[in-house]
Amino acid sequence: MTAVSMTVNGQHVSAEIDPRTLLVQFLREELRMTGTHVGCDTSQCGCCVVHVNGDAVKSCTTLALTCDGASVTTIEGLAKGDELHPMQAAFRENHGLQCGFCTPGMIMTAVELVSRKGTNLDEHTIREELEGNLCRCTGYHNIVKAIAAGAQAMGTAAE
Amino acid sequence: MxxxxxxxxxxxxxxxxxxxxxxxxxxxxxxxxxxxxxxxxxxxxxxxxxLSRLDDLRGISVKDGVVTIKALTRHAAVATSAEVKAAIPALAELAGMIGDPAVRNKGTIGGSVANNDPAADYPSACLALGATITTNKRAIKADDFFQGMFETALEEGEIITSISFPVPEKANYQKFRNPASRYALVGVFVAKTAGHVRVAVTGAGASGVFRVRDFEAALEANFAPAALDGKSVSASGLNSDIHADAEYRAHLITVMAKRAVAAAG
Missing domain, CATH: 3.30.43.10 (Uridine Diphospho-n-acetylenolpyruvylglucosamine Reductase, domain 2)
Incomplete structure (x- = not known):
């Protein structure tokens, strides 16, 4: 067992873990934060996307020990109390989900996308940036609409 | 695990x-x-x-016509680097085609080159641009570095520290992706320097990345897509799998090479 400590959604956490522990296992099984999902477990589907020091990464393909000292944000860290993050609200308003399993990863990918490419996102950019996030229900159409609207709302919220 | x-x-x-x-x-x-x-x-x-704490192995510099990328530089950093885009735009574009955004936020150039996956993108850039791979022990020419599928010149205890790419006159990378994995079914990197052309192919060869000397000679005589008319790579020695058979890959090599020459201008 090896000691690890990091900041998750602003809270300092530490534990003794098996070195094999993946970041997603640490979040779900150690911290019992189950908002981050495991879909394919082969770094293709993007259900497990979280932010590590601001970068969107696949937490099923990251060792928890590599994140020692890092700042991690998960889907649980986006809302302010009862107030949804603008990207979460946009997914609800635009019906950007059906079963909802991929949604945490979609939203974490979308929020990081806005941090890199701004709040005015065209459809082509959004579809290209969703290359690593799979949805088997929606056909993506409403997800793309939700991300465009959520990005705009993030711009408005920041003003 | x-x-x-x-x-x-x-x-x-x-x-x-x-x-x-x-x-x-x-x-x-x-x-x-x-x-x-x-x-x-x-x-x-x-x-x-x-290696995640070796912060001195991150960074990009351009000096005296050479782009040097330290080994732990992530694909996202290469893809968005203003210096790389200005010096060798094809290299930045290649980095932006690897995997997906989350993979590019973690994956490194040194890791990709050291692994030498037969369908990885960077080995083709190293070979076509005539890169030098620098380790903690020595400097290795790309032509000597890639030695077969997942095989490189690296010895035990040897760690890549940086990769240096001479800036070409023109270059372009064309990738025909597997639509599921995003790996190259065939990727062709073409680079033109003063008097020389190098063409490197990834994704297709059963022994990993390779150069096509026949294409290079034709393009040195006439750097235009038409110079490759009627030219092809033999299908023997190419990969055949459920995604594409060897004949299809052989055909794609010529098609992608022509596209790369056209796009390089």
Whole structure:
């Protein structure tokens, strides 16, 4: 067992873990934060996307020990109390989900996308940036609409 | 995943010592290939030497017509680097085509080159641009570095520290992706320097990345897509799998090479 400590959604956490522990296992099984999902477990589907020091990464393909000292944000860290993050609200308003399993990863990918490419996102950019996030229900159409609207709302919220 | 002992060295020298002491261990850079391989139990290293704290192995510089990218520089950083875009735009574009955004936020150039996956993108850029791979021990020409599928000139305890790319006159990379994995079914990197042209192919060869001398000679005489009319690579020695058979890959090599020449201008 090896000691690890990091900041998750602003809270300092530490534990003794098996070195094999993946970041997603640490979040779900150690911290019992189950908002981050495991879909394919082969770094293709993007259900497990979280932010590590601001970068969107696949937490099923990251060792928890590599994140020692890092700042991690998960889907649980986006809302302010009862107030949804603008990207979460946009997914609800635009019906950007059906079963909802991929949604945490979609939203974490979308929020990081806005941090890199701004709040005015065209459809082509959004579809290209969703290359690593799979949805088997929606056909993506409403997800793309939700991300465009959520990005705009993030711009408005920041003003 | 099989059990392993975990190490997180603070310097290249310490990492090299650990790698030399634990010859059944593996160096962990971005982990975007190694970790999936370990999860599938296709690899079971005794030790993981996590390079994530070697911050002096990150960064990009351009000097005297050479772009030098340190080994732990992530694909996202290469893809968005203003310096790389200005000096060798094809290299930035190649980096932006690897995997997906989350993979590009973790995967590193050194990891990709050291792994030498036969369908990886960077080996084609190294070979076509005539790159030099610098390690903690020596400098290795790309022509000597890639030695077959997942095989390189790296020795035990040897760690890539940077890769240097001479700036060409023109270059372009064209990739025909597997639509699911995003790996190259065929990727062709064409680079033109003063009097010379190099064409490197990834994704197709059963022994990994390779140069097409016949195409290079034709393009040195006339750097235009038409110079490759009627030219082809033999299908023997190319990969055949459920995604594409060897004949199809052979056909694609000519098509992608022509596109790369046209796009290079």
């Amino acid at each position: 099989y059990e392993f002992a975990y190490h997180r060295p603070g310097s290249v020298a310490e990492a090299a010592k650990l790698a030399g002491d634990h010859t059944d261990g593996k160096l962990l850079a971005g982990g975007q290939t190694l970790l999936p391989t370990m999860k599938q139990r296709l690899a079971g290293p005794s030790d993981i030497i996590d």
